[in-house]
Amino acid sequence: MADIGRVRIRIPPSIKAGDVVKVRVLVIHPMEIVQRKDGKVVDKNYHFINRVIVSYLDKEIGQFETTQSISENPFFTFAFKATEPGALRVTFLDTHGGKYEGAADVRFS
């Protein structure tokens, strides 16, 4: 569990200005499933990621609301329009107050 919250972002190696770029991002997280006992749901503070925030050039461009029906070590893909060089940042928030962040540098070649 030491790896929890490690974020990996992959963007294509060569990007041209104005391209729509597809990004893959992965975070190590258990995404705890609802437990049941005798058919009844156990009430506890489940540990899973419920919000993913994507920002580019310090501007929020997308926000994903996720639930427990997303797999363990969740993986997301999305697109964004590369207008200027700068940082692409993806922030994951979980139900226990955890905040995990990954960043990629967008450079034009």
Next chain:
Amino acid sequence: MERWVNESGITRRALLRALGAVGLGGLVGPALGTPWPAWAQGNLASLGPEEAVDATMKRLFGGRPIKDGAAMIKLDLPLIAENGAVVPVTVEVQAPMTAQSYVKAVYIISDKNRRPLNAKFNLTPAMGQAYVGTNMRLGESTDVRAIAEMNDGSLLQAKREVKVTVGGCGG
């Protein structure tokens, strides 16, 4: 109870008004005091409710009409998922992403999951293309819907069935 109230000179109307004021005060207080809404916690009350898919659709979209968007939405899913714990899905909406017209949100809903809403992706025109993907869990063989909400509020839906060999939602 009511007779006693009337005899003592407190009318039913006054009593209800007083109770209403107390109730409102109780509601507003904590709402202002806690900047983070309930989603910050993973307790049962804030998880998506266990419900049938019709109830989910009603909760999310009210009675708004949902058009068939199979021509516009590309829903990429395996035909057979051997492991329900990891089912890759990608949704691509072939719609322009400009400030005037764009896809505001993409919902992924699996009909037979106990909590049907898998994820909601809020998008902005800065994304350039309405393309999202993730790995999701499916409890059993089910229809999976992708619903795109445009910025003018119209809804488009694409649906596909996935056969799941081993369910991925545990108990």
